[in-house]
Amino acid sequence: MSTFVVFDLEFTSWSGALERDWTGPGQLREIVQIGALRISAGDSAEDHCVVEEYEALVRPVVNPRLSPYFTGLTGIDQETVDREGVAPAEALSDFLGFCQGQSVLSYGNDMIVLGENTGWARARGEEVKNGFLTAGFLNIRPWLNAVAPTTASASSGRLWEALGLPRPVAGREHSALFDCYSIAAAIRHVCAGGARLPEGCL
Template sequence: MTGIVVYDLEYTTWTGARERRWSGPGEHREVVQIGAVRLDDGAELSLLVKPRINPRLSAYFTDLTGVTQDQVDRHGMDFPEALGQLADFATGARLASNGADEDVLRENCDLNGTDFPFDRRCRDLAPLLMAAAGAQAHIYSCEMAATFGLATDQQSHDALGDARQVAQVLRHLFKTGRVLPSDLL
């Protein structure tokens, strides 16, 4: 592994879906937005994805993320293409996310009949970040900078903005010696 790519996903949701764990009729966590940041050079990737099973975004999702149906219709790509772009972006790197994003990627691979290209390359940072913050509960990516007393101007529930916040916090933790880059490998 030559580097670390912090990534975040936004995926289809509806009022109450999280509480139901997306178990309602027709509810799937289909990826709509992928954001990624390379820790070594700061390169970024931002992609919109067209959900296949639920192609119409809910008003709840749009209100939460700011991603509109028009944006997805005009600039979105099919999931396999987006996954390929993420894989190219992350060549040789470990992927790191704050939470269950690996599970969501795997679900989307299953939904789209696509192989998962990141076996043994994903790391869930949530336990490490919770320990560094002294937190007893999961810290949402959109609250990451504030939790560590860092300023941010990133939009909440934007995949790239959330990936940037997690990357910002990791760099801060590396600089202060609270976490070592080797802790992520």
């Protein structure tokens, strides 16, 4: 069965960081949560269904204390990250292993943040297994906004709502796995209506 991966990241942030493009002193986009879905590919009614989930919490290194802004946005609290989070190199290695040989789609340029975090881990002397070269990363936001203009102002976690679809799973926006399900629901919806994923996705 042919499959592709949809992924989403939550990373450290502070009030106003987005507007400043994370240029505040010491403010890096350190990954705190990775969510991903492996999805069946093809043109039949049974396709674009979730085959496998991946989720990880990650302990940030430069800014190990989460900001109140980040916790309010994502619902991810310090105690949970301290208890369940893994080292960045471990999470990155596992996630890149999940992506091997797949097209890997994000709603936005999350692969840039992934690359930043991989670079920082390697600069600290940590081994990140399973490199980028075995997967094809693609930002599908321009494609989705073109085939479904009502999504243009929607975040990944609000795509289902922008398209008038049922809530895809329990959960909340800015939870990485929930946002993946929202992206997957949008892909399934527009493909059922006749759209085809952009070239290079499969």
